[in-house]
Amino acid sequence: MAETTKATKVTMAQALNTALRDALREDDRVLVFGEDVGPLGGVFRITDGLTRDFGEERCFDTPLAEAGIVGLAVGMAMGGFRPVVEMQFDAFAYPAFEQIASHVAKLRNRTRGRLTLPMVIRVPYAGGIGGVEHHCDSSEAYYAHTPGLKVVTPATAEDAYWLLRDAIADPDPVVFLEPKKLYWSREDTDLERRGALPFGRAAVRREGRDATVVAYGPSVPVALAAAEAAAAEGIELEVVDLRTIVPFDDETVTASVRRTGRCLVVQEAQGFAGVGAEIAARVQERCFHSLAAPVLRVAGFDIPYPPPKLEHAHLPGVDRILDAVDRLQFGDEPDTRHLLKGAVA
Amino acid sequence: MSVKSLRQTVQGLLPSLTPVRFVAEDGTPVAKPPAGYREPSVEALREAYRRMVLGRRFDTQATALTKQGRLAVYPSSRGQEACQIGAVLALRADDWLFPTYRDSVALVTRGIDPVEVLTLLRGDWHCGYDPAATRVAPQCTPLATQVLHAVGMAEAQRRKGEDGVAMALVGDGATSEGDFHEALNFAAVLRAPVVFFVQNNKYAISVPLARQTAAPALAYKGIGYGVRSEQVDGNDLVAVLAVLTDAVAHARAGHGPVLVEAHTYRMDAHTNADDATRYRDADEVERWGAADPLSRLEAHLRARGGLTDADAAAAREEAEALAADLRTRMNADTTADPMELFDHVYAEPTPQLREQRAQLAAELAETALTQED
Numbered sequence: 001m002a003e004t005t006k007a008t009k010v011t012m013a014q015a016l017n018t019a020l021r022d023a024l025r026e027d028d029r030v031l032v033f034g035e036d037v038g039p040l041g042g043v044f045r046i047t048d049g050l051t052r053d054f055g056e057e058r059c060f061d062t063p064l065a066e067a068g069i070v071g072l073a074v075g076m077a078m079g080g081f082r083p084v085v086e087m088q089f090d091a092f093a094y095p096a097f098e099q100i101a102s103h104v105a106k107l108r109n110r111t112r113g114r115l116t117l118p119m120v121i122r123v124p125y126a127g128g129i130g131g132v133e134h135h136c137d138s139s140e141a142y143y144a145h146t147p148g149l150k151v152v153t154p155a156t157a158e159d160a161y162w163l164l165r166d167a168i169a170d171p172d173p174v175v176f177l178e179p180k181k182l183y184w185s186r187e188d189t190d191l192e193r194r195g196a197l198p199f200g201r202a203a204v205r206r207e208g209r210d211a212t213v214v215a216y217g218p219s220v221p222v223a224l225a226a227a228e229a230a231a232a233e234g235i236e237l238e239v240v241d242l243r244t245i246v247p248f249d250d251e252t253v254t255a256s257v258r259r260t261g262r263c264l265v266v267q268e269a270q271g272f273a274g275v276g277a278e279i280a281a282r283v284q285e286r287c288f289h290s291l292a293a294p295v296l297r298v299a300g301f302d303i304p305y306p307p308p309k310l311e312h313a314h315l316p317g318v319d320r321i322l323d324a325v326d327r328l329q330f331g332d333e334p335d336t337r338h339l340l341k342g343a344v345a
Numbered sequence: 346m347s348v349k350s351l352r353q354t355v356q357g358l359l360p361s362l363t364p365v366r367f368v369a370e371d372g373t374p375v376a377k378p379p380a381g382y383r384e385p386s387v388e389a390l391r392e393a394y395r396r397m398v399l400g401r402r403f404d405t406q407a408t409a410l411t412k413q414g415r416l417a418v419y420p421s422s423r424g425q426e427a428c429q430i431g432a433v434l435a436l437r438a439d440d441w442l443f444p445t446y447r448d449s450v451a452l453v454t455r456g457i458d459p460v461e462v463l464t465l466l467r468g469d470w471h472c473g474y475d476p477a478a479t480r481v482a483p484q485c486t487p488l489a490t491q492v493l494h495a496v497g498m499a500e501a502q503r504r505k506g507e508d509g510v511a512m513a514l515v516g517d518g519a520t521s522e523g524d525f526h527e528a529l530n531f532a533a534v535l536r537a538p539v540v541f542f543v544q545n546n547k548y549a550i551s552v553p554l555a556r557q558t559a560a561p562a563l564a565y566k567g568i569g570y571g572v573r574s575e576q577v578d579g580n581d582l583v584a585v586l587a588v589l590t591d592a593v594a595h596a597r598a599g600h601g602p603v604l605v606e607a608h609t610y611r612m613d614a615h616t617n618a619d620d621a622t623r624y625r626d627a628d629e630v631e632r633w634g635a636a637d638p639l640s641r642l643e644a645h646l647r648a649r650g651g652l653t654d655a656d657a658a659a660a661r662e663e664a665e666a667l668a669a670d671l672r673t674r675m676n677a678d679t680t681a682d683p684m685e686l687f688d689h690v691y692a693e694p695t696p697q698l699r700e701q702r703a704q705l706a707a708e709l710a711e712t713a714l715t716q717e718d
Contacts, residue, residue: 057504062531062534063527063530063531063534065523065527065530065531067493067523067524067527068493068524068527068528068530068531070493071490071492071493071494071496071497071524071527071528072493072496072497072500072531073497074493074494074497075493075494075495075496075497075498075499075500075501075511076497076498076500076501077497078482078494078497078498078501079497079498079500079501079502079505080501080505081501081504095523098487098490098524099490099493099524102487102490103487103490103491103494107483108689108690108691108692109470109471109689109690110470110471110472110483111471111472111475111476111477111483111689112471112685112688112689113688113689113692114475114476114477114478115476115477115482115483116692147690148690148691150691170692171692172691172692200695246695247695247696247697248695248696248697250696250697251696
């Protein structure tokens, strides 16, 4: 029997809104709160209509204080609820950082699992929308560097829906980073049928034999566009979308790099001490003998996030990725003498 | 809003001009008992007395244990027993308490095993007791952060239709932290059933109150948020218990949060690692010693015929037994399993944590082998 699919055009914003609706409908413990998430529906309209449809008791505006919002969520999660809170913008989340780093991330550990915090902190994140000062930051490394947090960033509408559902159902706190520039990107998907991989697994978005491009969140579409351009030049790039930064799927990344022998890591964030550096280190540690070239990072520059007029100069685009591809030393043959030595022994 | 009703609203939020007090320093009742508060029964005061004797002995024993190297650090609350005991006795067993590191005596009063209370200060990584079973959050070290959790817990209970109350304990220094103010504001807007209990012991480590605030009293921090506020003589157990019982009832009845400031004094240094002589003089400490909450309650109870020599002796005996038991158990060496460091980071360890756990196990096995050689 042929499978019936009801794939329709869905934006990531709609997918997130649907995920919140479905979670609110299925679980009375789920609550949505934050700044302007009520009647306004959030500045990005991700919570559009939730107060109207589920009432003030389930989706409500709070006073304007991020530490307060996250601290309130901690207490409510301790009290049996599953709060999903919104930080209005990435760079506005910093007042909550003490709550996140000292309490959200640690309460399970401090109580040996007697108190747990099933809560989600949604953060509209990264650039590419022409945001003015303090409205765009790539803050994933701060969260990924904090043990006890899970850190998620979807690149597709389908993943946005399923990863948010997974995050809300997760027994641990999740920082859910929503790439702002992808809110309005559309794709055909049927949200009633799970096609998405499990939480914690990276997805191979495009297969290719020549090099692996590891990307996440806002960089995934850029990596795919670069792969398209490279293919026209005869280079087949494999694109891996991490989906969850924590937990990190070493297995999928390693398997891909061992196949291709070359690896590029792409991130919007400034490169120094970033998530890309961690990925490059992990790949090098695990795939050294399979590598025909150094693992390269393609990142933003180590500058404060630039103004709208200069954003294009900062964000890694197709050209910066292709330049890095050129530096993957395709002219060299891999040095396989060590393999021969091993074979003789 | 008319001027008259506005005035009523403001008056209803403001604290008494001077701290509420039932019993003077010498144990005699004040000439005019404070209006609006009910004096606790003699029976309640006898129980409070017993708890204060136990609490003080626990505290001095814990301080002694630091000198013997059995505790990594101990922040004493000696002199603050009226607050420590009054707070716990004002709560029901199903109410929640959100304490700080200086509230160990309150936790012992709550019925938590003293050895479990001291787990963290002994140098372990976790809080020792079961917060879900005891309804006592882990003792909080970052200042004022747990006050927001108390608001969240109170709000959770309200939403579930339960009539539980949450009480957050903070010191004077913590009232300068942003989270304290956000908590007052959130609680007032949500009308959450929470009581904020500030033990103003006059010093934040070394910084005196005058450097902390220019407010006439910390209790005035409530009105800006629409939170009903009160101030109380924190060394008068009768007053502390009366005011906190009233505050808890107010919150439980759904009338919103209450802020209570208790004026008390930290008789010891910040911790055993601190030297209080660098920032306060002996005269001041001596003056506050004369205002001791325990001897005050004892004198008051004796005058009312509520305490005999035999009662006092029985309390002291019970306290000595508690101290002896604490010494014995704290003098036993404990072993902490390093493997458990990986067990509670997440519900399920990540693949990376599993690898690191195996790595540490191998390292420890190697060390053990080397030591055997």
